[in-house]
Amino acid sequence: MTKKSKYLRIVSFIAIIAVMIILLSLVVNPEKTNAGIAKFDKVVNEVNQEQENTIDVLIIGDSEAYSSITPLEIYQKYGITAFVAASPAQTTYQAYEMMQKVLEKQKPKVCILEVNLLFRNYSAAAAVVPKVERLFPIFKYHNMWKEVVDKNYSFDSVITTKQKGYRYNSSVNASKKTDYMKQTDAKASISTNNIVYTNKIIELCLEENIELMFVRTPSSKNWNYEKHNAAESFAKENDIPFIDLNLNEELKINWKHDTYDQGDHMNYFGAHKVTAYIGEHLNNNYDLPDHRNDKSFDSWNEALESYNKMIA
Numbered sequence: 652m653t654k655k656s657k658y659l660r661i662v663s664f665i666a667i668i669a670v671m672i673i674l675l676s677l678v679v680n681p682e683k684t685n686a687g688i689a690k691f692d693k694v695v696n697e698v699n700q701e702q703e704n705t706i707d708v709l710i711i712g713d714s715e716a717y718s719s720i721t722p723l724e725i726y727q728k729y730g731i732t733a734f735v736a737a738s739p740a741q742t743t744y745q746a747y748e749m750m751q752k753v754l755e756k757q758k759p760k761v762c763i764l765e766v767n768l769l770f771r772n773y774s775a776a777a778a779v780v781p782k783v784e785r786l787f788p789i790f791k792y793h794n795m796w797k798e799v800v801d802k803n804y805s806f807d808s809v810i811t812t813k814q815k816g817y818r819y820n821s822s823v824n825a826s827k828k829t830d831y832m833k834q835t836d837a838k839a840s841i842s843t844n845n846i847v848y849t850n851k852i853i854e855l856c857l858e859e860n861i862e863l864m865f866v867r868t869p870s871s872k873n874w875n876y877e878k879h880n881a882a883e884s885f886a887k888e889n890d891i892p893f894i895d896l897n898l899n900e901e902l903k904i905n906w907k908h909d910t911y912d913q914g915d916h917m918n919y920f921g922a923h924k925v926t927a928y929i930g931e932h933l934n935n936n937y938d939l940p941d942h943r944n945d946k947s948f949d950s951w952n953e954a955l956e957s958y959n960k961m962i963a
Contacts, residue, residue, distance in 0.1 A: 694738050698753050706757045707939050708733035711749055712765025713741040718916035719868035722815035723958045725930035726951055730941030735816030742773050743848035761862045761937050766882045772842050813954050826871045826906040826914025832897050839877040853889055865893040868925055869904045871914030
C-alpha cells in the first residue's frame with residue numbers, strides 16, 4: 652500500500668465517522684423528534700410548558716433557589732408570575748445558557764440570580780461541553796434511539812412539577828450551625844470563569860431590558876460573611892441590587908425547624924418566609940402587573956389551587 656493510499660484511507664475513515672456523528676445527531680436531536688427538547692432537560696421542559704410571554708420574573712440559580720422560593724405564593728398574594736429556572740449544582744455558564752433558552756419564549760421584566768453559584772468553580776473546558784453537545788446532540792442524547800425505535804418508550808417521568816420550578820419539601824432536619832455569619836472584612840474569591848459568565852448574564856439583561864437583582868437565600872452550611880463581602884462588592888461594581896437574607900433578622904429563620912438538611916436548604920416552612928419577603932420586595936420595587944383577574948392566566952389559578960391542596 653502506497654503512502655498516498657494510506658492517507659486517503661485515513662481521511663476517508665475520519666470523514667465517514669464525522670458523517671455518522673452528524674446523521675446520528677440529526678436522528679436523536681430532540682428538536683427533530685416527537686419528544687421535543689423539553690423532555691430531556693427537566694427545567695427547560697417546565698419553562699416551555701408555560702404560555703409564551705407570561706413570566707414576569709425569572710429566577711435562576713442552583714438548588715438553593717428552587718428550595719427557597721415558591722412562585723405560586725407570590726402569585727397568590729400579588730398576581731406576579733415568577734418561575735424558578737434552577738437546577739442542582741447549576742454553574743454560572745449553565746445559568747447563562749438557561750437564561751438564553753428561556754428568553755426564546757419569555758420576556759421577563761426582572762431576573763433574580765441566586766448568587767450561591769458565584770462560588771461554584773469549574774474548568775474552562777467544562778463550559779465548552781454544552782457547545783459541543785449543541786453541535787452534535789448525539790453526545791448528549793445518545794439514549795434517544797430508544798424513543799426513535801420504540802413508540803411505547805416514554806420520557807414523561809421527567810415532567811414532575813406544576814409548582815413553577817419550586818421543589819416542595821416539608822421534612823425537618825435541624826441545623827447545628829447558627830452563628831455562621833460572623834462579621835469580617837475578609838472577602839472570598841470569585842473565579843475568573845464565574846466573573847466572565849456572570850458578566851454575560853448582566854450584558855444579556857441589559858440587551859433585553861431586564862432588571863437584574865442578586866439574592867442569597869438562607870443557608871447556614873453554604874454561606875458565610877466572606878462570601879457575602881465578595882458578592883456585595885461584585886454587585887456594587889456592576890450597580891446591581893443585592894439582598895442577602897442571611898443577614899435579615901426580620902426573616903426570623905428558625906434553624907431548628909426551617910431546613911430539611913441541617914441548614915443547607917430551606918424546607919417549605921423556610922421557603923414560605925423567604926418567599927413572603929421576596930414577593931413583597933418585588934411588589935414594592937418593580938412595576939409588575941397583577942394577573943389574577945386576567946382570564947389568559949387561568950392556568951396559574953389552577954396551578955395555585957392544586958398547590959394549596961398539596962400544602963393543606
